[in-house]
Amino acid sequence: MDLTIAAFGFSALLLVALVVVLVLFLRLRGHTQEVEQALAEQSGSKERADMLMAVAQAVNSSLALSDVLHVALTQSGRLMGAVAGAMYLVTPGKAEMRRQSDYNLTHNARGAGRKLDEEPLRSVVTAQRPVVAPLDSEHAPGLEGGGHPTHVLVVPVQRATQLMGAMELYLPKPRQLREDQIELLQGVAAEAAMAISHAQLYQAQEENALTDELTKLPNRRYMAQRFLQEMQRARRHHKGLAFLMLDIDHFKQINDTNGHLHGDAVLAELARILTVAKRESDVAARYGGEEFGLILNETGETGAMTLAERIREKVEAATFPGGLKLTVSIGVATTDDEALFTSLIEKADQALYSAKQAGRNTVRVADMRGVGARRE
Template sequence: MRIAYGVCAIVLAVFFTIAYQAYGISRLYFEPALIVMCGLFFAFLTYKKSLDAALSDWDTRLKDKKAAESEKIKGLDELKAFVKQATEKEMALVKLYEATKGMSASLKFDDIFNLFGVFLKESFRFRKCGLFILRGPDDDLHIEKRYEVWGIGEEPKSEADLDYDKIIRLYMQYKREIYFVRENDPSIFDDLKVGPEVRSIMFFPLSSEKKVVGILSVENFLSEEVDRFSVLATQFALEIRKVLLYETIEELAITDGLTSLYVRRYFFERLNEELNRSKRYKFKFACLMIDIDDFKKTNDSYGHLVGDAILRALGRIIKESVREIDIAARYGGEEFSLILPETPSESAMLVAERIRKKVEEKVFRVYDEKIKTTISIGVSVYPEDALKGKDLVGCADKALYAAKAAGKNVVRYYKSIV
């Protein structure tokens, strides 16, 4: 730029020199004119330099202003995103509060899980969620109740049950939430008998006061949602623990401490209730009497601790073999009783045979012993065999004695022996 200005100065000087010589301009006028022109030229150069500096400064300020506005816009966008995120979290907390408030007002598993399922579907994407309520000490956990809820847009299907024993073993191995992806752990999905439509599965233990009370299984759940889900699951565990405590207090009065089945007194209360209901609606219902074959020999050979363990295991088999509406009780000693509402004789015989076969195939592992035993069962049905509760039990008892007389390990129906 300076070279260009110098060239311009030389050109002006040459121009004035030629004009001076060509036109004979008086030196008196030429020199002042030349000085003025040079002054003007250098004044222009000074102004141009100042102008360039001013334009450069203005351009810099404009760029700074744009950058500041850009930062302001960016800050506003970040603020909007933060407000949106905070609002979403607040709404989630409100929903969680409403859900837990509803759960806290209930003392039944069915009601609590229904509320939990509604909140789960509104807040997360998943295929299916299952709840397994666990009972027993850590070294003998078993599933007492099962519930399930399907995600939004998912069609409920009849599927094979998961391998629940495997799930419990996985919990005992990890003692925390576990998340499996089919691509990474295909053998786990095969072991659990999970279909190909399940891409991932999470097992979340529900613990309260260092005691596991249940396990949640969630299929096709996003791993980044696990932390948020854990907040809900922790609250849900507290509600389950509350219901379990309530049920424990309630059951102490009506359940047998060894087998966890109902006591004889409660059995007869429910028998009379079912009798009245069946009379009113003209339903049939069945009564089963069950007795362990040669139980005295088992007690004499292995001791009462082994006998108690067999009674406990048999109570569990009976409970797992019937519906939730059925009433299973320890009638006394090694004898058990069952009420099967709305059940005709053919169905009652199938249930009795299923229980008998399960016990026959079971190997009872007690301490260092492996023991096999059998049971005999007598069946009676209202109103075909009796119209009164005690008479119905008496008919089932007579059928039980007939089963014993027939060689044990059999099922007999009262009508077939009279």
């Protein structure tokens, strides 16, 4: 009997002990989960802080705008689990955006442009916050690894109330955005907007420094920089290069008879004619005074002569301010010999002198084999 009672008492104590251990285990497990959750939140906060820091460092460094956009885009895409992404910037003076940076998209993927009044961009601009929207196969861009995304997360990039662009993060499935994720994406977008603003200001300053105030054409400094670039490109692709130098005939008489303000108006009108007559790929610049230069890439003698004659005929047919009828003389120099590229401007200048000597209102081609007459 005593043994039975003892055994029963021991069993009861064992059961109580098990219950206590179970309670302690459950409490410990709950505490562990709380610790894990706290650590995860702390880790997530650190990751978000690191992400913002990376974008901020890119903005404040000497990186080009394209690099800053790429950092913001890829960092945001990694956080949101995007399979690809694209950054769009607003086109000045137009209600549209153009894609400026992307990753994991096919070459020439559809959607290079975005209209501001199209969905989902219109809703994003109105809400001024990120929006997840479905994508149909007709409008979804192709992925580098194959297939198309099914959803897009659109993040507006704006500074104050000015819309500057948008990030598109392409998702393999729909997802709900947490408030902390929205705040983070807005923070990244704000950093990107600052970089865009700085780049646009710098570009405007550069354009002012490289633009002739009177004619609004590029100036001689810009032409020199661009000519160097075109020489390098022609060498790389083994293409020809041409240069045109033109001069208004008897321009000094216009200034002496009608005044310099009238002469300025004539120069501005000639610049307009050159802009209309040249090809889009050609570069027209004011070389100095009444002289203008044109850089023609991938152009041989026939193409350069054709353009020069077109310009000469348009000028001769035009009526300039004050009812003036004017003409120009043009010198042409072309070559596909990269060793002679650096001589093109000098040779075109010499050909222009020959055109003046031949009676003006004419076109002359430089002899690239020898040294022609020099201007005086």
